[in-house]
Amino acid sequence: MPLYPLFADLRGREVLVVGAGEVATRKVEALLHAGARVCVCAPELGATLARWHAAARLEHRPQAFDPDWLDAFWLVVAATDDGVFNARLAAEAGQRKRLANIVDDAALSTFQVPAIVDRAPLLVAISSSGAAPMLARRLRAQLETQLDASWGRLANLFARHRDAIRQRFPELAQRRRWYDAIIDGPVPALLRADQDDAAERALLAALDAPVTGAGGVALIVADGDPEQLTLRALRVMNQADVLFHHDGIDPGLLALARRDAPREPFVKPFLKPDGFLVERVVTMAGQGKRVVVLDTADTDASSRALSAGLEKHGGALELITCAGAARFL
Ligand SMILES: C[C@@]1(CC(=O)O)c2cc3[nH]c(cc4nc(cc5[nH]c(cc(n2)[C@H]1CCC(=O)O)[C@@](C)(CC(=O)O)[C@@H]5CCC(=O)O)C(CC(=O)O)=C4CCC(=O)O)c(CCC(=O)O)c3CC(=O)O
């Protein structure tokens, strides 16, 4: 079941939860945490929900659910233990084009709730599309241990200086490279060590430093198996401004590259020294772009052609080298 992931801003927005048991309580807790105005419809509230109600954190409607209510809500959660009722609620919500989460039926749900790692403002949401919620939960627990609180502080640091960063690097490609350098540099480690002031100073110093880093070309030799990619190749693929790839490259491998990088397929023999595409690759690199060429195994001719093309530009281009499955010019 393919789902479209989205992050909804529910602050001050009305959400109806029908049912007041254990599962409803979990959903209400997350909704309140997101600032939603929650209304719970159920004959009686469980202990936790009753406490929140007493603290005026939610509205309680003990009367029977009325479909006409739906017009006043952005989202609805059917969290009763009555499957027939939940299915009816799904139908009523659908008629009114309200998104509905049906806790006992993924197929009837027009939205599902993911497992969340909350490092606000950074959020990781994990979904198994209803196939195995426990797996989403397990993966969440794993990520909880890997992503410490400094990730959220790094996101806040970037947010605080975002305007200055934009002004300093008006070009998106430049900006992306600068962010990459910061993420790979000392700033995250300083944050992890709770040296937030030093981290901020390091970021500001990097903002003042002269602009470096011309474009570059990376030639990655991949034999079709995404498992063979080196970490270096993966990183470079995710820094690409543009991606030239042999027609025969495994689509699974291409999917690992930066999503926004335009893809340009080619067929052999493409990389002749004076060939049109070599010219394009080299020219783009000369314009400051990071160009990644993904080729299948036999690429001696390709690397010679690219080297020759790059030489013509007086060696002004950054060359990256890497062992293993990735070979960079
Ligand atoms: C479709 C979905 C609808 C929805 O959005 O609610 C749904 C449906 C169902 N869950 C069921 C069971 C359990 N779900 C959990 C836990 C979570 N379930 C969540 C989401 C979702 N659950 C949505 C799909 C999300 C996805 O696939 O990724 C999480 C991620 C988020 C959240 O709810 O906040 C949260 C983990 C939060 C965390 O810990 O991080 C546990 C464990 C526990 O409760 O401790 C169990 C008991 C174990 C078991 O029975 O498997 C059953 C069978 C009920 C039965 O048999 O009676 C159904 C119905 C069905 O599958 O038919």
Ligand SMILES: NC(=O)C1=CN([C@@H]2O[C@H](COP(=O)(O)OP(=O)(O)OC[C@H]3O[C@@H](n4cnc5c(N)ncnc54)[C@H](O)[C@@H]3O)[C@@H](O)[C@H]2O)C=CC1
């Ligand atoms: N999506 C998820 O993450 C999970 C879903 N489930 C499913 O969620 C459902 C609910 O589970 P629990 O909260 O543990 O059940 P529960 O028995 O604790 O709570 C059920 C609640 O629904 C209310 N209710 C029943 N009929 C109602 C109606 N017509 N109108 C208003 N309220 C009504 C009851 O008063 C009670 O508050 C179960 O069907 C279970 O299979 C279970 C575990 C996880």
